[in-house]
Amino acid sequence: MRVAAVGVGGAGGRIVDELRQDDERRETTYLGAACALDTDTEALDELEAVPGERRHSFGLLEANGTGTDGDRTTGIAAIEGERLEVRRAIDPLVTSDIDAVVLAAGLAGGTGGGATAYIADSLGDVYDVPIYCVSVLPAGWDDGAATNAVQALRALSSTVDGQLLFDNEAWLGSEQTVEAAAGTLNETVGTRLGALFGAGEAAAAANVGESVVDASEIANTLSDSGYATLGYASQDLETDDDGSDTVIDRLRDRFFADEPDDVDEIKAHKAVETTLRRAVRGKLTAECERDSADRALAVFAGPPRWLIREAITDGRQWLTEELQSPEIRSGDMPTPDRATLSVLVLLSGVTAVPRLAELETLAEEGG
Numbered sequence: 001m002r003v004a005a006v007g008v009g010g011a012g013g014r015i016v017d018e019l020r021q022d023d024e025r026r027e028t029t030y031l032g033a034a035c036a037l038d039t040d041t042e043a044l045d046e047l048e049a050v051p052g053e054r055r056h057s058f059g060l061l062e063a064n065g066t067g068t069d070g071d072r073t074t075g076i077a078a079i080e081g082e083r084l085e086v087r088r089a090i091d092p093l094v095t096s097d098i099d100a101v102v103l104a105a106g107l108a109g110g111t112g113g114g115a116t117a118y119i120a121d122s123l124g125d126v127y128d129v130p131i132y133c134v135s136v137l138p139a140g141w142d143d144g145a146a147t148n149a150v151q152a153l154r155a156l157s158s159t160v161d162g163q164l165l166f167d168n169e170a171w172l173g174s175e176q177t178v179e180a181a182a183g184t185l186n187e188t189v190g191t192r193l194g195a196l197f198g199a200g201e202a203a204a205a206a207n208v209g210e211s212v213v214d215a216s217e218i219a220n221t222l223s224d225s226g227y228a229t230l231g232y233a234s235q236d237l238e239t240d241d242d243g244s245d246t247v248i249d250r251l252r253d254r255f256f257a258d259e260p261d262d263v264d265e266i267k268a269h270k271a272v273e274t275t276l277r278r279a280v281r282g283k284l285t286a287e288c289e290r291d292s293a294d295r296a297l298a299v300f301a302g303p304p305r306w307l308i309r310e311a312i313t314d315g316r317q318w319l320t321e322e323l324q325s326p327e328i329r330s331g332d333m334p335t336p337d338r339a340t341l342s343v344l345v346l347l348s349g350v351t352a353v354p355r356l357a358e359l360e361t362l363a364e365e366g367g
Contacts, residue, residue: 001197001215002029003102004093007036008116009075010043010067011106011136013050014182018190019104020049023198027337030197033093037086037119039078039111040067056089058082059111068110072148075114087122094123099215100130102193103160107152108138108145117155130161130223134189137286137355139168139178143366150363153356162222162348164193165229165286167355192230192285195344199299199333211312213299213331218346221297221329225348227356229286233278234342235271237306263305271341272300272311273318279343280322289352291324296348301333302341323347 007016013036023031035054038044039062044055057065059078068074079086094101101123105112120131133156138145156163166189168178178185199213222228276298280290298319300312316330 001099001199001218002032002097002201003100003197004032004090004095004098005034005102005104006090006093006119007034007038007050008103008105008119009038009109009112010040011109012036012104012112012116012134013038013043013047013055014186015104015134015136015189017047017049018186019193022190022194024049026194026198027335028198028201030194030201032095032098035090035093037089037115038067039063039065039075039115041065043067056086058086058115063111068114070108070144070148071110072114072151073110075110075112076118078111079115079118083118083122086119087126090119090123094127094129098129100132100219101127102132102134102197104134104136105152106136106138107149108136108142109148112136113148113152117152117159120156120159124159130219131159132222133160133163134193135163135165136189137165137167137169137359139172141362143362146359146362147366149359157226162225163227164222165227165353167286169355170283170287189285192232192344195232195299195301195342196230196346199301199331199344211331213297213329213333217297217329217331221295221346221348225295227286227288227350227353228346228348229284229288229350229353231279231282231284231345231347232342233275233282234340235275237271237303237339237341263303265308265310268306268308269311269314271306272308272315272343275341275343276300276315276319276345279345280319284347286353286355288347288350288354290322290347292350292352293323293347294325294349295327296323296325296329297346298328298330299333299344300330300341301335301344303336303339304334306341307332307334319345
């Protein structure tokens with residue numbers, strides 16, 4: 001899926017900055033273009049990968065270029081006066097090859113929590129592509145941050161096609177702060193989003209899966225789903241490959257899976273099964289009751305000889321039973337030059353999300 005990424009506010013800008021770096025590290029690109037929007041000019045200046053001409057400040061009158069200090073009302077006022085200008089800053093990103101627009105925002109902040117839904121609404125008036133939001137939930141127990149997040153989630157629910165949740169609280173170590181862990185948090189988001197959007201974006205024939213995950217598969221899983229969360233797991237593989245395989249070698253590996261020097265099928269089957277279960281039962285971007293998901297997508301990536309069709313089929317059947325959902329999609333993404341097997345799982349339509357209930361309670365108590 002080829003996406004245009006738009007970071008709103010400080011947290012959103014840093015996530016898009018990480019996506020740019022993740023995209024550059026991959027053999028295939030999924031990021032068509034990216035930009036960052038903020039009321040804090042200093043935060044824009046600190047970005048590393050988003051080009052300078054794609055960094056845009058707004059709300060100078062309301063925020064004086066120093067941000068909103070967590071005031072969602074100020075963030076809303078800032079965008080209300082410049083909706084057209086902000087949309088025009090995004091327009092060059094949404095070219096004919098873009099499959100979706102992905103907004104990213106920290107919902108506890110005044111800019112991200114206040115402006116993002118308005119930006120999504122403005123884009124929805126013009127573009128006929130899905131609009132998703134990476135909605136970052138606040139850590140800690142501050143009722144003001146919780147109120148901002150809850151109000152932003154509600155506003156976004158009517159303006160975007162789906163929200164991918166990331167819960168900062170769940171990913172912080174003991175006594176860690178978001179500021180201290182920001183690099184690790186952003187890398188986690190970038191890796192998982194890259195694995196999702198990069199699925200199916202093959203650069204060469206040897207990288208095309210037997211069951212390709214195209215943009216429509218992702219959209220059908222994520223759109224009109226409410227909230228979604230991502231699971232991910234990977235493991236290093238034992239391989240004799242020294243990296244010197246020729247194109248002919250890779251084609252042989254792909255089309256002649258019964259060659260004597262192939263990977264043992266039992267070993268490959270177990271690796272696929274174990275990695276899938278770790279992705280589903282391990283830490284999600286936002287914890288939820290797994291069986292509350294009404295749809296799911298699993299993407300298996302690894303050397304072609306390890307992506308045995310029967311193992312992937314069995315994995316899909318296990319996922320159907322685990323989630324008690326009939327709407328399960330899956331696909332594979334061969335990575336001939338890597339000795340790693342990974343599984344990305346998208347769970348959408350999730351309803352039982354404990355952190356959302358906690359934030360609702362905090363917001364009500366601070367009321």
